[in-house]
Amino acid sequence: MRPNTRFAQLACGTRSQLSRSTTPACSPTPLASSTGGPQLSLSSHHHHRQHQQASSRCPYARVSVVTQQRRRITIKQLDTGRENRERVVILGSGWAGYTVARELDSNKYQAVVVSPRSYFAFTPLLASTSVGTLEFRTALEPIRTRRTNVNFFQGWADGVDLKNRKITIEEAVDDPTSSLALTQDRHANQTAEQRLEERRLEAKKGRLFDLTYDKLIVSVGCYSQTFGTPGVKEHAFFLKDVGDARKIRNRLLACFEAAALPTTSDETRRQLLNFAVVGGGPTGIEFSAELHDIIVEDLARVYPELMPFHKITVYDVATKVLPMFDEKLGKYAMENFKREGIDIKTSHHVEELRPGAPGEKADDTDEHAVFTLKIKEEGEIGVGMVVWSTGLMQNPFVADALNEVHEIPRTFERIEAPPEEAKKGPDSIHWRVKKDKRTGSIMTDSRLRVKLTGDAENKPEAILKDVFALGDCAIVEGTRYPATAQVAAQKASWLAKRLNKEDLEKKGFTFKNLGVMAYIGNWNALFQGGDGANISGRLAWIIWRGAYLTKSVSWRNKILIPIYWMINWIFGRDISRF
Amino acid sequence: MRPNTRFAQLACGTRSQLSRSTTPACSPTPLASSTGGPQLSLSSHHHHRQHQQASSRCPYARVSVVTQQRRRITIKQLDTGRENRERVVILGSGWAGYTVARELDSNKYQAVVVSPRSYFAFTPLLASTSVGTLEFRTALEPIRTRRTNVNFFQGWADGVDLKNRKITIEEAVDDPTSSLALTQDRHANQTAEQRLEERRLEAKKGRLFDLTYDKLIVSVGCYSQTFGTPGVKEHAFFLKDVGDARKIRNRLLACFEAAALPTTSDETRRQLLNFAVVGGGPTGIEFSAELHDIIVEDLARVYPELMPFHKITVYDVATKVLPMFDEKLGKYAMENFKREGIDIKTSHHVEELRPGAPGEKADDTDEHAVFTLKIKEEGEIGVGMVVWSTGLMQNPFVADALNEVHEIPRTFERIEAPPEEAKKGPDSIHWRVKKDKRTGSIMTDSRLRVKLTGDAENKPEAILKDVFALGDCAIVEGTRYPATAQVAAQKASWLAKRLNKEDLEKKGFTFKNLGVMAYIGNWNALFQGGDGANISGRLAWIIWRGAYLTKSVSWRNKILIPIYWMINWIFGRDISRF
Ligand SMILES: Cc1cc2nc3c(=O)[nH]c(=O)nc-3n(C[C@H](O)[C@H](O)[C@H](O)COP(=O)(O)OP(=O)(O)OC[C@H]3O[C@@H](n4cnc5c(N)ncnc54)[C@H](O)[C@@H]3O)c2cc1C
Ligand SMILES: Cc1cc2nc3c(=O)[nH]c(=O)nc-3n(C[C@H](O)[C@H](O)[C@H](O)COP(=O)(O)OP(=O)(O)OC[C@H]3O[C@@H](n4cnc5c(N)ncnc54)[C@H](O)[C@@H]3O)c2cc1C
Incomplete structure (x- = not known):
């Protein structure tokens, strides 16, 4: 049981309450703002339907009124700055999210990144930074920069309301875990009641808020897998x-x-x-x-x-x-x-x-x-x-919040539905996000749109036309692309280009293998090209370093990386510890 | 009451037990190794004399036997590597300690630095690093390097046995406070009993050990003063x-x-x-x-x-x-x-x-x-x-451990003693380290040797010929040199030179004021030369940057500092946070 994200999708929101806000705007999370709503139960999937029918005994009604009086929550700048553009909310600032955010045309889209960390980490260089061959910051790029037009909120996507196109965000400005590998749901040790109480408090403090989107890009990556090995x-x-x-x-x-x-x-x-x-x-x-x-x-x-x-x-x-x-x-x-x-x-x-x-x-x-x-x-x-x-272990947001579809969104589209079923309408079937059985990854079509699967015998399928998933948390159905930065970045660039050109339907995504590399020590590396070329030793090492240098994002780091390589080669790595 | 360091000076050591070890060697701290000793009391100064007369009921006798069997503690490399050189133990790796350690002639002396932090911090650049104008490591120099011949143990000097020339060290490899400003004794919240129990455990675990010296240089700096302002x-x-x-x-x-x-x-x-x-x-x-x-x-x-x-x-x-x-x-x-x-x-x-x-x-x-x-x-x-x-607040080591003199060391020398008193011998008077009344700093003579003052009407004075004090924790009697890096470094260089040339008696230390500088923002600085020259504005800023560049210790940092100045000027400071 991971109650944390699941009930965010339900929260106290009733249809009537949630349906107000289909225009992009920011409001306190339903938990805090609702003045009525169904009673919550965190115990199991099977209660969902009941919730949706239950009515107006939300235990947080009192809290929310107080909260609303205390805070006037709007993303004024965001809404003003949006003008007539579509708002694309991007969850995660890794290879997938960061790439798509930078490459989206800011004349057409308002990109908003939501991530618990304020930077992008160039993962291939992390091993070097872990021993001081490179300095930590050479592997980082801040999401906010002087130059880019990307909006950013530091927080965890915590729940999603697909119908009303709204993300609930838990603020993470001071979260000490946000720069670390995660191995479990951050609320794993809370009981449902504790979590509920926490959410109530967080909403009250303004640490939980909603953000509406026109398009949602899910690129929250994975957690680290420990297979439950004790300790x-x-x-x-x-x-x-x-x-x-x-x-x-x-x-x-x-x-x-x-x-x-x-x-x-x-x-x-x-x-x-x-x-x-x-x-x-x-x-x-x-x-x-x-x-x-x-x-x-x-x-x-x-x-x-x-x-x-x-x-x-x-x-x-x-x-x-x-x-x-x-x-x-x-x-x-x-x-x-x-x-x-x-x-x-x-x-x-x-x-x-x-x-x-x-x-x-x-x-x-x-x-x-x-x-x-x-x-x-x-x-x-x-x-x-x-x-x-x-x-890798599946991100709890993917496992829980992005799972059941409680209300069918407008952007829902059936795939190859038999006519008699299509007639009945999507509401007659219970839908959920389609996942890979082994890894739990989100299945997408070749346009990286999230697939749904219905609880019916003939295994009906659908897509959400405004929700995309890419990176380590997603897989294009029918492919076996590995969970790598290369795939994540290629998908991200592809998607940004398609959205910029508004020609998503034209042609699906395909992966172009540029080869794999690994540093094996003592100035030797392995390089196996996408075309089957095999290189090992010093030459592969030069290719390896060259690739990271040209791939590294900012000029700042393109300059600093070779400087550190040289300085550490001449003077040795810095062994100060603080 | 700060019991922590005081009783380290006493520990379980009896005269007989301690006097074995006048040759440099490392042994577990008396607390752990003694098989007998006086009963301890941490309650007040006035008990000291009793301790020294009490006998063999050390409560740690049992522990120590176990410990000795489990560990064979020697600083083999240190003792072997010492050869015929004198061992100079330097407490602290700040401006004073780091400078003297680097400048001591390694053919004549075995320098051993003991400090809770593994690096020297170039304090004038800290303000720049705190906002990212410079990267943190450009203000640091590791004490251990490929090139220097300095030995290092990461620990707190915790007690000193002046008679037997022995320092008790509390290991600090993982101490999270060692890179932070300190505002109070790290054992301030422990009762005497808790501290005693902790010391017992630490000795048992080998986290407390002794190190003998031929010369001791005290340069532990100061703590930060909060004047008890709540919060x-x-x-x-x-x-x-x-x-x-x-x-x-x-x-x-x-x-x-x-x-x-x-x-x-x-x-x-x-x-x-x-x-x-x-x-x-x-x-x-x-x-x-x-x-x-x-x-x-x-x-x-x-x-x-x-x-x-x-x-x-x-x-x-x-x-x-x-x-x-x-x-x-x-x-x-x-x-x-x-x-x-x-x-x-x-x-x-x-x-x-x-x-x-x-x-x-x-x-x-x-x-x-x-x-x-x-x-x-x-x-x-x-x-x-x-x-x-x-x-600044006085370092608790100075305030407590370097205070009372319980047994008169061999290197004790009276200053201008009246003949009839000198006849009686130093043991007839109770001696303590002479401190500045206002700041609590250690008073030294112009050779930076620690001064003692006796509890007698005619205010007798003495020096310890093998114990030096410099930096923020010490003051040359009769001078008003400020507590600055400039004074600390000049004293340190002076002392290293004198020790290297073995001409300490020749001429006392005098401070040469090279001027004071301050950065005041927007590329402007103040510079007031030692000769009274006043410069302000952009020119002073150039002097300010130039001075730090030439003063910075390693070539590594001499190269990195201007690179960061330039890169941050061009691209802006890095705002990633982790
Ligand atoms: C040390 C290391 C070296 C690697 N080397 C290579 C290599 O050389 N070549 C290669 O191709 N691949 C490499 N990889 C793999 C590559 O890094 C991953 O495949 C890639 O990071 C996946 O990108 P992503 O955007 O899906 O996820 P990530 O990069 O993991 O990013 C996920 C983002 O989502 C955020 N997030 C998590 N939960 C939430 C939430 N609830 N709400 C909002 N945001 C959330 C995270 O904070 C993070 O910003 C390496 C990986 C590691 C760890
Ligand atoms: C931000 C800042 C900027 C400054 N700028 C200037 C400037 O521009 N010009 C200038 O002249 N001065 C400057 N100063 C002052 C200068 O840094 C100090 O005067 C100088 O550091 C004093 O040197 P020190 O060696 O006595 O002490 P410190 O440099 O404070 O070093 C003390 C050392 O002792 C260690 N230590 C503490 N307790 C123990 C113990 N029990 N056992 C062993 N080791 C211990 C500490 O870890 C540290 O390594 C500045 C100070 C600060 C904080």
Whole structure:
């Protein structure tokens, strides 16, 4: 049960109340503004229909009146600045959302980005920033800039009212989690009642508000998957956003500093400097390579006496790492790693991660403690840091808020409906957003429009003509495009172009594989072109660096990135920790 | 009562136990290693003498045996690497400590820096980093580098045994406060018993250890003074270290982002963007100037609609700001500020700072809340951030641990003792470290050696020939050198040179005033030369930037600083927040 986002879709809104506002405007969320509405129940899907029929006993009526008196909430500038343009609300500021927001024609559309973080993160450079090969900010682009015409609100999309084209947003200006990998619904530990109470308070404080849209672009990405492995959520380090990179950098340096203390035994040194990377995908491999680089290139000179103690191991449940690369490149990588002393352990299963050394009782107050990683094939080992990079979990917004369709929106369109059914009208069937069975991704048509599926025997289908989904949270039905920045950015550019030209119907999206790359350490990389070309070693490394340099978004970063590469090459990476 | 550091000087050490170790070596702190010792009492100074006579009922005897078995604590590398050199232990990595550590001749001395932070902070650039004119790391130099020969342990000096030349160190590798301004003893909220228990645990875990020295250099700097003003410790922002600068930068941008939310009323906007700076010294003035710069140069373009709401005010209790500058320069600065719209309110008294808007009840859970600043002359005003920069408080290590002298060390030397008294021997008098009455600073002679004063009618004096004090925590008796980086660095260089040449007795330290500078915004500065030359405006600004560029320590930063100046001038400051 994840009650948080689901009931946002219902909130206290009744048809009558919600239907007022089909013109774009901002109003306090229904929870706060409604003066009547159905009684809420968070317990299950099956109650939905009842809600829609129930009436006017909203427990928040009292609150909302007070709130309305206290605040006059309007997005005046937004509504004034909109003029006659359509408002496109974009959820998320990742590869998909940021790209589409920048590329939409601001003469035709008013782009409004809603995201819990105020920047876009250039994910391929995060591994470099996590060890200081690059500075954190070189991998970031602020969404608000002097030059672009993008509007921005820092918040979580929390609920969606498809009928009335309205998003409920939970403000996130000071949310400390917004720059970190997320591993669970941020309200997962709340009961339905607690969440309800929280929403009530937030609405009262103005931390929850509504925003109407003409078009909605869902690009909220994914969370990190821990497969419920005990202790991983709490004690592992992730690498999905810049806050994660900073945590890793600080922890890595702290492990060395702690190992250098005279009171640290050699046994503890060995554990502190034992780094485990779980997941042999490109991220895990690139991180291991960067970690190895900083140790041999910099830390070896600063802590020469600690060199006998360090170790890097990559664990994967699969039988091989880097599955997207062909045999030859994979083998090249393995040999490189072997030479560098990085252990790759495939077919290994992590069972638990807990604080404290093996055999010791965990001690929560002991912040320097090493961790114990339990591996099915190896037993317990002491480690200084576990970097977890094993896969994606569906964003709770997608899983919950973007799920049931309670009222059929105007932009609903049946696909190939048998005439007799089409006659009955869409209301006769219960619709929900179509999801991929395995991943939970939103299914779209080739125009990236969200697909719906109806609860009826003949599996009826429909699309929402004003709701698009792209990036890691969506998949074009019938394709197997991977969850990568390349796909996300291509979809985003395609969609922006189509919307700008207003020729969406003309031709569907197709992905052009530009190749895959991975840095494998010691100035070597792998490059496998979309056309099958395979390059490895130093040349691939040059292509790798060149690609990131030309791809990086702002001139600011195009200048700073090579400067940092050079400065860190000459002077070594900065090991200050704060 | 600050029991923490005081009893470290006593710990369980008895004469017999402590006197073993006059050769440099590292051992677990007496608390953990002693197998006997006097009973402890933390209640008052007057108990000290009793302790030294009491015997062998140390409550930690049991613990220590276990600890010793579990850990074999030696600083092997340190002792081996020492060879025949004297070990100089340097407490603190600020202007004084970092400078002396780098300049000591490593052929003659083994320099060991002990500091809770792993870097040196170039304080004059902190105001620039707090608004992103420069990146944080350009104001930092890691203590460990590839090139220097300086040993480092990340920890707090916690106690000192002057007789046996031994420092007790509390490990601080993961201490989150070590990059922040400190406003109180970190154990201030512990009772004597809690502290005792904590020390016991820390010793057991190896987080407390001893380090012997041949020479000790005390350069632990000062804490920030809040004069006990209610709420300031908890809610104000300081600007003393890089962690403070980061907090300010994030808060500033969060205030703008929160003000941009559609649910924020104009009233709250005005409060969020009302910035108060308390203290009209160079730091407060430079910060206000930098704050004004980022607002008009960058934020005005990104949040044009918020410009009517922002305001900067500097409060000071004194009748004028920048007291170290002469009349003409002070007036120039005032006029500049007036033109820029920064309010300077002298003779104003801050009485309280609390979360929540004026007239509202404080709500601890409301992180975005504005604060209420209570000013004697103005009443309550709502503010988004208060930056507090009003003065120095003595470091608790200086106040407590470096206070009483319990056993007369070998390096003790009487100054001008009357013959009949000198005959009686130093043991007949109770000695303590001589402190400045007003500031509590350590008094040194002109050779920067710590002075002692005896509890006797004729005010006898002595020096410790192996303990030096410099920087903000010390003052040369009879001088009025200000607590500045300039004085700290000059003392440090002087001392390193004297020690390197072994000619300490030759000639005392004198300060050469190179002038004072302050940035006052909009590319203008003040420069008042040591010879009385006064320069203001653009030219002073060029001198100001030039000085920091040539003074900045590493080539890395000498290159990066102008690059950031240029990039931020061209592209604007980075407003990503994470
Ligand atoms: C370390 C690392 C390295 C990578 N390297 C590569 C590479 O070299 N090449 C490549 O092709 N791919 C790479 N990837 C994968 C690539 O980053 C992803 O495929 C891509 O980020 C997906 O883009 P997205 O916009 O769907 O999601 P994301 O980039 O994850 O962005 C999602 C956005 O949605 C926001 N959000 C989340 N919840 C909500 C909500 N409820 N409301 C509003 N906003 C929300 C998030 O804050 C974020 O801004 C890498 C990934 C990582 C982590
Ligand atoms: C924002 C700002 C701007 C400034 N600008 C100027 C300027 O332009 N010109 C100028 O001349 N002066 C300037 N100053 C003043 C100058 O920074 C100080 O006078 C100088 O830092 C004093 O040096 P110090 O080494 O005594 O102390 P600090 O630099 O404060 O260093 C003290 C060190 O001791 C460490 N420490 C604390 N407690 C312990 C302990 N128990 N054990 C071990 N280590 C400990 C601290 O972590 C720190 O590393 C500025 C100060 C600030 C805050």
